[in-house]
Amino acid sequence: MKKLIVSMIKASGPMPIDHYMALCLGHPTLGYYMNRDPFGAAGDFTTAPEISQIFGELVGIWCVAAWQAVGSPSPFLLVELGPGRGTLMADILRATAKMKEFSEAVQVHLVETSPVLRQAQRDKLDRQITWHDSVETLPQEPLIFVANEFFDALPAQQLIRHNGATYERCVDVEGDDLVLAIRPIPQVPGLLEGLNEISTVSSAIATSLGARIDALGGAGLVIDYGHLQTAAGETLQALKAHKTVGVVEHPSESDLTVHVDFEALAKAFAAGGAAVLSPKTQGAFLNEMGLEARAAKLAAKLVGQTRKDFLTGAARLVDDKEMGQLFKVLAVAQRLRQPIYPFEAP
Numbered sequence: 159m160k161k162l163i164v165s166m167i168k169a170s171g172p173m174p175i176d177h178y179m180a181l182c183l184g185h186p187t188l189g190y191y192m193n194r195d196p197f198g199a200a201g202d203f204t205t206a207p208e209i210s211q212i213f214g215e216l217v218g219i220w221c222v223a224a225w226q227a228v229g230s231p232s233p234f235l236l237v238e239l240g241p242g243r244g245t246l247m248a249d250i251l252r253a254t255a256k257m258k259e260f261s262e263a264v265q266v267h268l269v270e271t272s273p274v275l276r277q278a279q280r281d282k283l284d285r286q287i288t289w290h291d292s293v294e295t296l297p298q299e300p301l302i303f304v305a306n307e308f309f310d311a312l313p314a315q316q317l318i319r320h321n322g323a324t325y326e327r328c329v330d331v332e333g334d335d336l337v338l339a340i341r342p343i344p345q346v347p348g349l350l351e352g353l354n355e356i357s358t359v360s361s362a363i364a365t366s367l368g369a370r371i372d373a374l375g376g377a378g379l380v381i382d383y384g385h386l387q388t389a390a391g392e393t394l395q396a397l398k399a400h401k402t403v404g405v406v407e408h409p410s411e412s413d414l415t416v417h418v419d420f421e422a423l424a425k426a427f428a429a430g431g432a433a434v435l436s437p438k439t440q441g442a443f444l445n446e447m448g449l450e451a452r453a454a455k456l457a458a459k460l461v462g463q464t465r466k467d468f469l470t471g472a473a474r475l476v477d478d479k480e481m482g483q484l485f486k487v488l489a490v491a492q493r494l495r496q497p498i499y500p501f502e503a504p
């Protein structure tokens with residue numbers, strides 16, 4: 159990957175950060191996600207569904223509430239964007255299996271580009287599934303979608319506004335090494351003073367989903383780390399074996415992510431025509447969905463270290479110093495009069 163990037167930069171000049179992210183993560187054969195399972199202790203990072211089954215169970219219950227709020231369409235698409243190992247979808251389907259009408263109406267559609275992870279999802283879910291490379295090929299049906307730690311993996315540009323001038327963060331070559339550089343670019347309207355991270359790919363996906371929900375009906379949940387208000391500042395980071403590494407140090411061998419700008423994402427969903435319900439922290443969302451009671455019920459069947467680890471995992475999802483505050487939950491829906499618990503009406 160490094161050789162490829164060096165040759166591309168030599169041929170056409172410094173590479174903007176969003177191109178670099180897109181190549182490192184999504185190159186069809188060399189991309190980070192294309193040939194590995196990055197999760198867990200032996201991988202680079204872990205995610206809420208991998209930490210505790212309660213996460214997927216409560217998201218599943220939310221999906222049922224959302225489905226009922228939008229008029230219980232049958233059939234409907236249960237769509238997950240970036241399903242990783244398939245753990246979240248497996249937990250959603252298990253938790254909702256007894257809701258007869260819901261589970262009879264479900265058609266599972268997964269948006270996933272990685273062949274390795276598609277295989278993991280196939281093994282885990284063992285049922286009729288349709289995979290898609292992008293949301294564009296989803297059938298024209300009402301949908302309930304979930305996206306956990308999906309948008310943070312999508313490419314973002316880094317644009318800098320300083321003293322009236324505009325610059326773009328790029329990757330350049332120095333000797334044999336990749337280095338970060340900036341280059342002046344023409345004015346871009348609407349930038350904040352400082353460094354702006356802008357994910358046009360994320361906005362395009364949100365607008366497309368918003369338009370589908372408006373036209374066909376449905377709702378969805380985005381869960382990710384990020385900020386509720388657009389703000390200047392750098393959040394791009396590279397993770398390898400659970401440690402932060404330099405962004406250009408291990409191209410396609412480290413996970414590259416940016417914090418999600420929920421304000422920009424909300425505007426993009428609304429631009430498509432969906433209603434945006436006022437977002438919450440993950441801690442508030444899971445607590446209001448009944449995490450404590452569910453954790454106590456499951457823990458009652460466990461003993462010793464297993465019980466301890468289980469309770470630690472559940473607490474990690476909601477603790478302020480762990481995932482509780484940093485992660486946010488944004489719900490969107492077709493324009494309705496009633497709220498969808500635990501979100502207030504838009």
Ligand code: SAH
Pocket residue numbers: 184191205206207208239240241242243246269270271272275291292305306307308311312
């Ligand atoms: N939701 C899972 C995995 C998060 S990691 C969990 O919570 O554990 C990001 C996921 O998004 C991976 O499955 C990755 O392969 C997928 N992905 C990344 N970029 C993508 C893209 N452009 N289109 C579709 N899927 C993508």
